[in-house]
Amino acid sequence: MVKQKYWVPALERANLIIEQVAKNPDGLRLIDLSNRLEINKSSMYSLLNTMETLGWIEKGQNEKYNLGSVLGFIGSTYLNQFNIMETFSSEAKKAIQIVDEHIQLGKLMGGDVFYIGREEGSSPVRLVTDPGTRFAAYASAIGKIQLAQYEFDELKEIYKDESFKKKTDYTVENIEQLWDQLQKAKLDGYVVEEQEGAEGFYCVGAPVYDHSNRIVYGISFTMPKTSWIKKKEIATTEIIELANKLSKISGYLG
Numbered sequence: 162m163v164k165q166k167y168w169v170p171a172l173e174r175a176n177l178i179i180e181q182v183a184k185n186p187d188g189l190r191l192i193d194l195s196n197r198l199e200i201n202k203s204s205m206y207s208l209l210n211t212m213e214t215l216g217w218i219e220k221g222q223n224e225k226y227n228l229g230s231v232l233g234f235i236g237s238t239y240l241n242q243f244n245i246m247e248t249f250s251s252e253a254k255k256a257i258q259i260v261d262e263h264i265q266l267g268k269l270m271g272g273d274v275f276y277i278g279r280e281e282g283s284s285p286v287r288l289v290t291d292p293g294t295r296f297a298a299y300a301s302a303i304g305k306i307q308l309a310q311y312e313f314d315e316l317k318e319i320y321k322d323e324s325f326k327k328k329t330d331y332t333v334e335n336i337e338q339l340w341d342q343l344q345k346a347k348l349d350g351y352v353v354e355e356q357e358g359a360e361g362f363y364c365v366g367a368p369v370y371d372h373s374n375r376i377v378y379g380i381s382f383t384m385p386k387t388s389w390i391k392k393k394e395i396a397t398t399e400i401i402e403l404a405n406k407l408s409k410i411s412g413y414l415g
Contacts, residue, residue, distance in 0.1 A: 188225025253280040302366030303379035363389035367404035372412030
């Protein structure tokens with residue numbers, strides 16, 4: 162293995178594992194990876210267990226490992242980010258000229274939202290989420306609108322714990338409550354989040370679809386309560402229109 166100053170051997174080993182798994186789409190067992198990379202089975206087990214928990218790899222019923230959903234998301238995001246980010250930036254600025262509040266773009270990753278982009282209005286308020294960070298999907302408009310595409314059993318697979326960690330006193334408490342919110346979101350075509358992610362802040366989010374009619378991103382306006390009272394109707398209209406524009410760019414024909 163490579164030896165360099167400030168080198169982290171565990172990361173190098175993880176990278177080697179990913180390369181081997183990627184080269185063998187039929188999957189590799191623990192013993193196969195241990196022999197090929199000359200890493201003892203105990204260390205390999207720890208590496209694989211950690212990588213599986215992170216979603217980097219997945220183990221099938223045949224005990225063989227394949228690339229995981231997180232790497233799939235990262236790869237697709239890398240390829241798609243240039244087009245979606247450029248369009249989001251230019252179109253969001255137009256919506257901000259009308260509403261003058263912050264707009265965010267995010268992608269669902271398991272039970273969290275990964276925030277990809279943000280365009281800011283003139284408000285000096287600081288958001289709790291920045292591009293490159295993750296946040297509980299059940300406590301965010303961007304997350305809820307993407308979760309709305311799932312059935313109840315699928316939600317239970319995503320959130321195995323019966324109760325949610327509350328971000329504020331207003332955060333939804335469990336899957337049953339979340340499910341009720343999502344049913345309304347499906348009917349409305351957008352979702353409102355009221356102080357669930359951060360006290361004093363309100364959001365309205367809408368879905369971005371791709372060519373296969375799947376929700377692939379979420380976008381939202383975020384603002385303090387005083388602004389929400391004045392702007393909620395125009396913010397809702399503009400976020401839906403922006404989502405429709407981004408969906409068309411992504412190939413959605415609906």
